Every structure is written in structure tokens, then in C-alpha cells.
Amino acid sequence: xxxxxxxxxxxxxxxxxxxxxxxxxxxxxxxxxxxxxxxxxxxxxxxxxxxxxxxxxxxxxxxxxxxxxxxxxxxxxxxxxxxxxxxxxxxxxxxxxxxxxxxxxxxxxxxxxxxxxxxxxxxxxxxxxxxxxxxxxxxxxxxxxxxxxxxxxxxxxxxxxxxxxxxxxxxxxxxxxxxxxxxxxxxxxxxxxxxxxxxxxxxxxxxxxxxxxxxxxxxxxxxxxxxxxxxxxxxxxxxxxxxxxxxxxxxxxxxxxxxxxxxxxxxxxxxxxxxxxxxxxxxxxxxxxxxxxxxxxxxxxxxxxxxxxxxxxxxxxxxxxxxxxxxxxxxxxxxxxxxxxxxxxxxxxxxxxx
Numbered sequence: 001x002x003x004x005x006x007x008x009x010x011x012x013x014x015x016x017x018x019x020x021x022x023x024x025x026x027x028x029x030x031x032x033x034x035x036x037x038x039x040x041x042x043x044x045x046x047x048x049x050x051x052x053x054x055x056x057x058x059x060x061x062x063x064x065x066x067x068x069x070x071x072x073x074x075x076x077x078x079x080x081x082x083x084x085x086x087x088x089x090x091x092x093x094x095x096x097x098x099x100x101x102x103x104x105x106x107x108x109x110x111x112x113x114x115x116x117x118x119x120x121x122x123x124x125x126x127x128x129x130x131x132x133x134x135x136x137x138x139x140x141x142x143x144x145x146x147x148x149x150x151x152x153x154x155x156x157x158x159x160x161x162x163x164x165x166x167x168x169x170x171x172x173x174x175x176x177x178x179x180x181x182x183x184x185x186x187x188x189x190x191x192x193x194x195x196x197x198x199x200x201x202x203x204x205x206x207x208x209x210x211x212x213x214x215x216x217x218x219x220x221x222x223x224x225x226x227x228x229x230x231x232x233x234x235x236x237x238x239x240x241x242x243x244x245x246x247x248x249x250x251x252x253x254x255x256x257x258x259x260x261x262x263x264x265x266x267x268x269x270x271x272x273x274x275x276x277x278x279x280x281x282x283x284x285x286x287x288x289x290x291x292x293x294x295x296x297x298x299x300x301x302x303x304x305x306x307x308x309x310x311x312x313x314x315x316x317x318x319x320x321x322x323x324x325x326x327x328x329x330x331x332x333x334x335x336x337x338x339x340x341x342x343x344x345x346x347x348x349x350x351x352x353x354x
Contacts, residue, residue, distance in 0.1 A: 025113070026045070028112065029116065036120065037121055040089050046081065047084060048082070050078075051078055060084075067100065069086050086115050100112070135220055139161045142231070143232065144199055144233070145234075145235050146236035148239060149236055150203065150241065154203065158197065161194060171220060172219050174217040174230075175217055179203070180200070185198065211237055211336050218232060240291070240338060253286060256284075256341040259279040261348065263278060268354070280309065280315045281314045282309040284341065297331055298329060299324075319349075
């Protein structure tokens with residue numbers, strides 16, 4: 001008996017010790033997108049034994065009885081690829097996220113594989129156009145604006161994408177700031193098929209009131225490089241909070257008034273610069289503070305004498321448009337102003353040039 005036990009122990013020792021980090025996974029999480037009710041869906045997780053010894057999977061734990069798994073029962077030689085297939089029985093409507101825990105001999109922590117998607121009665125495909133090319137992929141938009149965001153909001157915006165290439169795409173969004181997340185569904189898009197990117201803004205992580213702008217990049221596959229042709233512009237306007245003002249404070253608040261919110265500067269016609277002017281008036285009972293003046297695009301210059309305006313006072317704001325820079329912008333030229341007027345804390349001036 002002791003001899004048999006010794007042989008078993010020696011055999012197990014030959015597998016060595018594994019860790020989740022020593023099992024290479026192409027994608028820990030797979031989003032299958034829309035799944036029709038009553039139709040099981042299966043995915044293959046592509047893995048590789050990157051340990052220096054054979055790998056033995058000793059146990060696989062499923063999140064619920066609605067999933068099943070198929071995995072190698074025999075030892076897996078080092079440096080060899082292998083598959084784990086997880087199947088979800090789509091018998092419940094709505095979004096799902098299922099986790100499969102994979103244990104191998106000597107592994108202290110399990111490898112976690114995630115399968116998610118949404119079960120629907122009928123699969124609905126996007127029927128719009130994809131006028132924008134982002135690297136190798138097509139999209140229905142290349143710009144997102146989160147307007148009128150209050151601190152604590154988590155607004156969501158979507159971009160639909162399509163894979164026009166002959167190869168399967170594994171899209172990913174690169175260079176995301178900490179206040180932004182992006183989920184691609186499905187995570188694998190076959191040739192000629194479409195998907196969507198869901199962007200979620202965490203307004204609590206925005207540094208300041210006013211305009212926050214960033215550029216992210218859409219890659220076709222992990223490892224893709226950042227390039228201008230893959231760029232998605234994202235902006236957010238965080239409003240100042242006035243929720244704690246008393247009725248008397250509101251009654252005595254400043255009132256921001258502009259002579260126009262749409263300034264027509266005309267045609268360049270060979271000119272390098274066009275100029276215009278807007279009058280700002282404080283029609284309230286206390287000082288008006290312009291706490292931020294920001295431009296959505298390059299090519300717009302602003303000059304203002306003062307940003308603290310007393311009741312009844314009029315201030316002129318001079319605006320210039322630079323032809324060389326305006327022609328390179330992808331979005332409409334606009335000026336954003338953030339003020340302490342509770343009823344007009346955000347003001348946008350459209351700049352019209354040709």
C-alpha cells in the first residue's frame with residue numbers, strides 16, 4: 001500500500017506547481033452578444049500551458065447548472081495550446097454573466113473564465129450605416145459627447161461597429177482614461193458581422209467642472225498599435241452643483257446673458273483669420289463668475305477683459321477663427337462657458353465659418 005501511494009505522489013510531483021499566471025489565456029472574458037432564447041451558446045477559450053512541466057486540470061467549477069464545460073482530462077505538455085469549451089443554456093431572458101473556475105494541480109488560486117451576453121426573444125441587428133473607417137473596422141460614429149453631466153452620474157453611449165475584413169476581429173479600445181470604460185459586444189466579431197461598443201462615464205472621477213476631452217483608439221486585435229485613423233474623440237461636460245442653494249440665494253443669483261449663442265464669422269475666402277464679438281451682460285443681483293472658457297476644437301481663440309462681472313455690467317468677448325487649424329477639425333467649432341448662474345451654468349456658443 002505504501003509503495004502504491006509513493007508511486008502516485010511521485011507521479012503528481014512530476015506535474016510540478018502551476019499558477020493562473022502560468023496558463024496563458026487569449027481572452028479571460030468572452031462576450032457573445034445577443035443570444036436567442038432557448039438556443040444554447042458555446043465558446044472556446046484558447047489557452048496555453050506556459051509552465052515548464054505538464055499541466056493537469058484537477059477540477060472545474062461552474063457558476064450554475066445552466067452551464068456545462070468540456071476540458072482536457074489528460075495531462076497537457078508544456079508549451080502546448082489547448083481549449084476549454086463552455087456552453088450556456090439560454091433559458092432565461094436578459095443579461096447574463098457566468099464564471100467558470102479552473103483548477104490545476106499545484107494551483108493555489110483558480111483561473112477564472114467569464115462568459116457574458118444577453119438572451120433575447122429575437123436577435124436585432126443594427127440597420128444603420130457605417131460611414132466612418134476606424135483602422136480596419138467600420139463604425140457609425142467616431143465622436144461621443146456626454147453633455148450636461150452632474151457629479152455622480154454614470155451616462156452611457158454606444159458606437160456600432162462592423163468587421164469588413166475576411167478575418168475574425170477581437171476589437172478593443174485603447175488608451176482609456178480612468179473615468180471611462182468601454183465594453184465591446186460581442187468580443188469576437190466574424191467577417192462581415194457587427195457589434196457595438198458601450199462607453200460608460202464615471203463622473204466622480206472627472207477632475208474639474210467644465211469640458212473634459214480625450215481620444216481613445218479602436219484596435220482590431222490585441223497588440224494593435226495606436227494610430228490617428230483609429231481615433232474616437234470623447235468629450236464630457238461636468239456641470240457645477242447648485243443643489244444646496246437657498247430660495248433667497250437663488251433670488252439674488254447672477255443672470256448670465258449673451259448677445260448671441262451662434263456667431264457667424266462668414267467665409268474665409270483666402271483670409272487666414274476671421275474675427276467676431278459677443279457681449280456678455282450680468283442681469284442678476286450678484287457677481288457673475290465665468291469659471292471656465294473652453295474650446296471644443298483647435299482653431300478658435302478667445303479674448304475677454306474680465307471673468308468676474310458685476311450686476312448690470314457688460315463685457316465684450318472677442319473671438320477669432322484660424323483658417324489653417326479649423327480645416328483640420330472633425331467636430332463643429334464651439335465655445336463652452338461654465339458660470340455660477342444656477343439657471344445657465346453651461347453656455348455653448350456655436351461658431352459658424354466657411
